[in-house]
Amino acid sequence: MLPASVDVVVIGAGNAAFCSALAAAESGISVLVLERAPEDESGGNSRFTAGAFRCVYDGVDDLKALMPDLTEEEIKNTDFGTYTQEQFFDDMGRVTEYRTDPELCEMLVTRSKETMRWIRSKGIRFAPIYGRQAFKIDGKFKFWGGLTVESWGGGPGLVDGLTKAAKKNGIMVAYEARALSLMTDDDGVTGVRVRHGGKTVEIVTKCVVLAAGGFQANAEWRTRYLGPGWELAKIRGTRFNTGDGIRMALDIGAMPTGNWSGCHAVGWDRNAPEFGDLTVGDNFQKHSYPFSIMLNANGERFVDEGADFRNYTYAKYGRVILMQPGQFAWQIFDKKTLHLQRDEYRIKRVTKVRADTLEDLVSKLEDVDPKKALETIKAYNAAVKKDVPFNPNVKDGRGTVGLSIPKSNWANTIDEPPFEAFAVTCGVTFTFGGLKIDTDGRVLDTDGHVIPGLYAAGELVGGLFYFNYPGGTGLMAGAVFGKVAGTTAGRRAAQMPR
């Protein structure tokens, strides 16, 4: 049974929602989390993640505050480096082509460290991402790309930990409870209409936090806003993020903002299912492409695979793959780089071919022109700058010379068997367009005024990301803005008459 009234309703049960709920509960008010999914599919995209958080740390002491389990041995054998506010600002500016909303970006960057400590205080544990974000060179691990911390147990561990923390703090969580619309009067939001147990019910409330994700799982909205062809992409995560939260807010006059035609989209197994599969999690992605070359159906390269570290290119290359004929590409590796393939290359459900000669390999690349593919590989091999040493930990400048589409770093010839190739298509992670909020997490209307009682956090907030995204920022943004929105909502609810 859902309560007839509650101080704060949070819509969604992912990372942003639980951070909002936990922050609201600090004001000593009643909080209800509404989750559209059944319990075993709950947690939204947050459950599908590896739990990587991009946060500022000025040295190993900051990491120890988050991960007190770090051993002296690990510290001795690892170069964690730093990830300063300046680096985070630079990354956000560069990858969004300086369009990121300056106020939101500043909050994200300057509050990331304190927010991580706050999440830890709620019982969430963290660990270094040795497996995916560090390479071992001369016996020592070195982290690259500003992404060092993940939650224990990845996304499932994060969502389970947050759910446990919510329940411990007296927060009610209702599953299979789909918010349909917002109730309002002249003073703002007064309640939520919810579909639950086959009935439509109205819950009276003082504040609503929208944290129901983007619209990526809605094929019609994808085509409408991202453009033609996007209905053909796969969805990496939850099937439940169909834009409900955004729609509900727009229906009562909220302002849309941000990169509505943009999204985070990656290379994803060509034969993956239409939506994410929690038994596979994020392992349909194929993120070692900087050490490969990618060929399209015409047997041609189409992008600079080594333009930057994968953290700064992967989120925009899904779009590039979607634009290829047949919406797919093959990533090609030879023996020299097989050991650098991430763990996701070794799962059972993978579209992979293997061969001992290049001629045999190209004949096995389904739907690819084999003759042209062979020519492309040979021309690429001839163009590699063989005198520059290869180093996966830095942008090594070992590129190509004279190709119309260069490979700027990590170029190795593809000439030593065995050869492996992996077929990928476009997998959409989340959409970038969303709602306009202020620095207190309050939703603004199309006149720029606050809509009293309405807050937003997570994927459905617009304005932070344009064109591209630095890996690990989604969870961090959801936590920072979730905490802000929840705190503001909780304080407002506590001040309102019962």
Ligand SMILES: Cc1cc2nc3c(=O)[nH]c(=O)nc-3n(C[C@H](O)[C@H](O)[C@H](O)COP(=O)(O)OP(=O)(O)OC[C@H]3O[C@@H](n4cnc5c(N)ncnc54)[C@H](O)[C@@H]3O)c2cc1C
């Ligand atoms: C495969 C994959 C891997 C990723 N890896 C990372 C990573 O390692 N690090 C990182 O930072 N980001 C990662 N991301 C991105 C990250 O998942 C998102 O940025 C983040 O989880 C979004 O959090 P959220 O709380 O806004 O949305 P979600 O976690 O998606 O939560 C939205 C919630 O709203 C619910 N909902 C929807 N409609 C309604 C409704 N009408 N009523 C009630 N509930 C509703 C959904 O069921 C869901 O529970 C990854 C995403 C995917 C798909």
